[in-house]
Amino acid sequence: MSAIPHRTALVIGASRGLGLVLADELVRRGWLVSATTRQSGGELRAHADAWNGQLTVESLEMTSPAQLAALRKRLEANHCRLDLLFVNAAIDRGNLPIHEVSTDMFTEVMITNALSPLRALETLRGLVVPGGTVAVMSSDQGSISRNTEGGYELYKASKAALNQLMRSYATRHAGDGQTKLLIDPGHNQTQLGGPGAPLIPQESIPAVVDVLEAQAGAPGLQFLDLHGETVPW
Structure with a gap:
């Protein structure tokens, strides 16, 4: 009997926080994972060393089109085929009303x-x-x-823009046979979420991976939370 092939994943933005825990959780479930970081060394490298080849590290500054193209060439050279491509990256520049946000910050x-x-x-x-x-x-x-409370206007706007762009992406590639997901992992204790958040990544990310695995092969685009429930647009 031939061995069941490993599922393969690429996690963009895994140097810490949710992305790092996501990469670990996928490996724990038997996936072969490539994960990206902007800087060499650090936690991701230490985790990769501990996983004995199941987790590999790629260098990437996601905001650089040239680095994205170089990453694709490296993966193609290794005949990489992905069951999951997961993009995890976000920044927050504080709780300013939009009229106080500089053009550069925006x-x-x-x-x-x-x-x-x-x-x-x-x-x-x-x-x-x-x-x-x-x-x-x-x-x-x-x-x-759900935007019924004040605060974090720029961050909220950036995520709303992300969601809208993902809707356009899904429309443009409706016939490609790929499942498309926007994931809300909940409010987690990360550098972005702060120490007072009600969730920790070690609790929320296994639930997120449950959703990813359950939705594999589903058509169209869905915006889901860590429990697999639909998040309203």
């Missing part, structure tokens, strides 16, 4: 949180097998209908 957050994840999908989607999944870490902060 541009930086929108490029990192909205434009670059879609560039990553467009550059790397050809490595995803038919029936595979492309997913992006979003947030219920990007839900327009």
Whole structure:
């Protein structure tokens, strides 16, 4: 009997926090995982060393189209085919009302949180097998209908823009046979979420992976939370 092949995943943005725990959780479930970081060494490298080849590290500055193209070439040279492409990257520049946000700050957050994840999908989607999944870490902060409390206006706007761009992506590639997901992992204790958040990644990310695995092969685009429930747009 031939061995069942490993499922393969690429996690963009895994140097710490949710992305690092996601890479670990996938490996724990038997996936072969490549994960990216902007800097060499660090926690991701230590985790990769501990996983004995199941987790490999790639260098990537996601906001650089040239680095995205170089990553694709490296993966193609290794005949990489992905069952899951997951983009996890976001920044927050504080709780300012929008009229106090500088143009440079607005541009930086929108490029990192909205434009670059879609560039990553467009550059790397050809490595995803038919029936595979492309997913992006979003947030219920990007839900327009749930925006009933003040604060973090720029971050919310960037996630709403991400969600809208993902809708456009899904429309443009409706016939490619790939599952498309926006994931709200909940409010977690990370550098972005802060120490007072109600969840920790070690609790939320296994639930997120349950959703990813359960939705594999599903048609269309869905915006789901860590329990697999639909998040309103």
